[in-house]
Amino acid sequence: MNTKLYCMAALLLVGCSKDPSAINGDEPGQWGNQPALPVVNGEASFTLNAADDYVNVMENATPQMPSFPALTPRKGMVRGYVADLSGKPLQGAYIGVRSTATGGFYSGASDETDANGYYEITVPWGAAEFYAAGYTIDYGRGRALMSLAAADGKLGSFPSADGLVKNFVLLSYGTYSKNLAAQKPRDQTNYAGGSFYITYNVSDPTDYYIPPNYLVEGSEIQITLTPDGPGFYGETKKFVINKKVSLQNYNILIMNVPVGTYTLTAKMKDGKPLQLEAVGRYANTSPYFGLQPGQATGSAKLLFTPDTASELAQVLPSRSNWGTLQIKVDRME
Incomplete structure (x- = not known):
């Protein structure tokens, strides 16, 4: 080699x-019996209040x-x-x-x-x-x-x-370092899973003029991630995130999602679909990753976007190499 x-x-x-014969009797050995892969299926729902701006969908599962x-x-x-x-x-x-x-x-x-x-x-x-x-x-x-x-x-x-x-x-999900994650729980690079932002504009319902595409403070949106098939290690878990919109923040970070391909659905609580658009640094950087198509109504395919490291020698150990795609949602006019 x-x-x-x-x-x-x-x-x-x-x-x-690399000369295994020179390891003084401690040569590389054979792989033995292995534990069963973890079962990651079913559905997990999260309700975020006005002040909440991130969710770790796999929480402490390692x-x-x-x-x-x-x-x-x-x-x-x-x-x-x-x-x-x-x-x-x-x-x-x-x-x-x-x-x-x-x-x-x-x-x-x-x-x-x-x-x-x-x-x-x-x-x-x-x-x-x-x-x-x-x-x-x-x-x-x-x-x-x-x-x-x-x-x-x-x-x-x-x-x-x-x-x-x-x-x-x-790993396809999980915490790299529990100590680092405890210090910086909203740092997506501390987790092996993929991540993305949902961003939006918010208006005060008492304003004289409310742009038709703005979300109104106090309204609720629902983001759903449905696997298109088994993930990297067979994961099939569905994630539903309910978020109360507030002027306190303008985005939600959704992170530590098991690596796979998903259908992302975004709608208001009353069922009206939202417009989706990939924006920011990682938008449309590759024809293979991100939001597909880059603009859609109600739902689109989502593949996580690799970061800009182009060689294995640039990939840091125990730190996510997935970029965080921004997906802007708007009310339909």
Whole structure:
């Protein structure tokens, strides 16, 4: 397997090698029996009050991690496995490590997993950390780069001389770090699922003139996400979000949605459909992702939009690489 070197303002590049026969009796092992995939089905409903501006639809649900073959640390080396939730090893996943000793200079090295999902990297000397962990999936009619999660939920610096075993898993939803999510619960990058904004204009019902497309304060809208089929790990759960419109905020962040394809429906509480339009940074950036079509009445297809990282070496570990599409809703005139 070819290995790659990566360097940021480095004076020295340190290579890495993969020779399982040289692991002193601790060779990469075979994958054993795996826990059953979590069942994510049924329907979940949420009611947001005037002050509420976000909802985490999977809340605190975190999938059970797969069972990885055992490894022991080796000095000067980081190694481990990458798998999906079913325990299937993932070939071609990218893992990057960088180290710094003095003066802020970084040296880095990387590897891509083999057919057994195994990687190993000789770590440059100094205080080391993971700078990238990503995998490419087929999604809809396109391809998307997804972040890999540390299976133990922990990421941080480590002494390169001590060595480390770190396994990664590909999640379709869930919390990367419970500590970070507790500090920033409305930061969508803390969750593996997809996200999007519903935005709108709001008018005061006492105003002399109310633009016909504005939502009126105190009215209620309903946003529904219906899976078009099983998600990445077979998820079929439907989500219904009821929101009371208020001048306090002009958008709703809907996040941590299991990766899949959905039909998004938007209507007033009385059943009148709303106009939908993709707007903002991620609107119409790809023919394969986002709102399809970009303008619609009542409902449209929704695929989450990958962020702008165009190479696996740019995908941060345990941090969502999904962009947050903005979808503007208007009353029909």
